[in-house]
Amino acid sequence: MAERSPRDPAGTLIVVLGPSGSGKDTIIDFARETLRGRSDVLFVRRVVTRDAAVQAEDHDTLDEAAFLAAEQAGAFAFTWKAHGLSYGLPSSMDGHLALGGIAIANGSRATLPDLRRRYPTLVPVTLAVAPDVLAARIAARGRESEAEIAARLQRAERFALDTPDLTIIDNNGAPEIAGRAFVRLIEQVSARHHAIA
Ligand SMILES: Nc1ncnc2c1ncn2[C@@H]1O[C@H](COP(=O)(O)OP(=O)(O)O)[C@@H](O)[C@H]1O
Numbered sequence: 091m092a093e094r095s096p097r098d099p100a101g102t103l104i105v106v107l108g109p110s111g112s113g114k115d116t117i118i119d120f121a122r123e124t125l126r127g128r129s130d131v132l133f134v135r136r137v138v139t140r141d142a143a144v145q146a147e148d149h150d151t152l153d154e155a156a157f158l159a160a161e162q163a164g165a166f167a168f169t170w171k172a173h174g175l176s177y178g179l180p181s182s183m184d185g186h187l188a189l190g191g192i193a194i195a196n197g198s199r200a201t202l203p204d205l206r207r208r209y210p211t212l213v214p215v216t217l218a219v220a221p222d223v224l225a226a227r228i229a230a231r232g233r234e235s236e237a238e239i240a241a242r243l244q245r246a247e248r249f250a251l252d253t254p255d256l257t258i259i260d261n262n263g264a265p266e267i268a269g270r271a272f273v274r275l276i277e278q279v280s281a282r283h284h285a286i287a
Pocket residue numbers: 108109110111112113114115116117227228230231261262263264265266268
């Protein structure tokens with residue numbers, strides 16, 4: 091993890107957290123479509139060392155060596171490792187936050203304490219999904235091997251996100267229901283910005 095001094099940007103980072111298959115990308119995609127044209131809301135495009143051929147969220151791909159070089163050159167605002175992959179949120183995100191914008195990123199539960207230190211106004215969001223629904227959705231997504239799915243399900247049980255300011259969105263129903271709840275949260279954050287401005 092790149093160590094930087096904490097800052098208190100004018101904007102707000104909304105981070106979507108939750109086990110593999112819980113619907114992080116689904117609600118982010120729904121909000122991106124719904125809020126298209128809103129220049130104050132940045133949907134952060136992650137850099138991931140995942141094979142570009144693997145169907146996943148729309149991310150930039152680097153191999154490990156290139157990721158490390160980019161990290162050392164200051165290309166990332168925040169990085170972490172999970173599932174044998176490296177993930178980076180590009181430093182352009184900090185520029186957007188410094189201007190008072192809202193940034194939305196898919197993040198890692200394991201890094202929540204570090205992320206909060208670095209972004210004190212962080213708004214963490216998580217998705218609640220029953221374990222059997224989760225398992226079925228990861229399998230149906232067809233992105234991981236059986237061993238990888240088993241590892242992801244094990245990891246799903248390791249984190250209890252016990253933080254008082256956490257927004258929990260139920261995603262056991264239709265994706266639009268969770269998607270709309272997420273858009274409402276973004277609108278609330280946006281209204282808070284306007285009230286302060
Ligand atoms: N509410 C839902 N109902 C049915 N399928 C869903 C729902 N939410 C997500 N999915 C599906 O479950 C799979 C995992 O969702 P995804 O958004 O990729 O999760 P994550 O980003 O948290 O790993 C995807 O195939 C997605 O289309």
